Amino acid sequence: MSNIVVFGAGGTAGSRITTEAFNRGHRVTAAVRRPEATSYLPAGVQVVTGDATSERSVRELAPEADALVVAIGGDQRGLWLNAARTLVGTLRDMPATPRIIHLGGGATLLTPKGTRILDEPDFPEEYRDSAIGQAEALDFYRSSADGVSWTYVSPPPLEFHPGERTGRYRTGDDHPVTDHEGRSVLSYQDMAVVIVDEIENPRHENTRFTAAY
Template identity: 75%
Template sequence: MFGAGGTAGSRIVVEAYQRGHRVTAAVRRPEAVTYLPAGVRVVTGDATSERSVQELAPDADALVVAIGGGDRELWRDAAATIVGVLRDMPAAPRVVHVGGGATLIAPSGGRFLDEPDFPAEYRDAALGQAAALDLYRSSADGVTWTYLSPPPLEFHPGQRTGHYRTGTDHPVVDGQGRSVLSYEDLAVAVVDEIENPRFGNARFTAGY
């Protein structure tokens, strides 16, 4: 798993490990990651590095990508690297990419990231995640991928309930019109999708 030391990634690692999966956590600085379960293998890895993907992919059933930080090109570069490597593998793992909620469709009919009041400080990351989604959709022939978008606004650390609902390109909203999900239940949705795939070569979203 790439991005295993981050807010989303670390929770996905814990969720998968506690369900009995063998987890390899790929991070840029393994010495700084001391908060994952003791049974998790922590290695140096970079989702934009062909060598890293080539080293980790052969032993994996799924490659989870939950990276953050960096510049706008990070997410597309990671998607391009992973697709390029896996396309040439005879028995490639599937990819589960934790993407951006701003790529979901707003009530106006456009993407949240294109709304006039979308926060400027999040725009580069949103555009980067949008580019990654576009790449999967247009260039991932021969690769099985899933792109998971969290809610566009109300997505925070919280409680693991184990319950959520899913949608595709529009946010899942509750009776008050809010789209909400905890990082912990995002992790549940990721591991559920790995164990019981429903969104092959597609994007989905989750919320309460």
């Protein structure tokens, strides 16, 4: 059993990661900004006020944790980079450091040409700021997270939505995992499976990977 802290546990992805981890017998702490609005989480999950961009929150929650899952969302471009900097900077000063599992952006994946999906001319403008923000976080982990264990997980770039939990998926590195029709698809429920599997059986330490059916 692992001790897992999920930042953003009240969100669409975070709530499913929390539930998946709890149902597998892990001790889960749901770190959210509004604990009173999380009655839908499983009974037995510890709910606390917490923020991945707060050094105080990280210092309070990290000592007992084996993994810190970042599943936060928002409309501020700098949110994810701020969280990455806070987590890495805080954990470096601690004697025992949990692993960071960052649920990042699918638009940071690469096209067959080797360019980022977010840099394509037809990339939707309304998603550009969040995509760039997630790309900045990934770049930070890759260049500045020495001494801290991290994993950045990218969902499919387009077809990532609530759906069925199948427990099946395939993984890749920097390019989307596609089916025979060229589609890259995954449900939030199976992304939760991906992340908890990675916590239980680490295979992508200090790197980024992606998953889809």
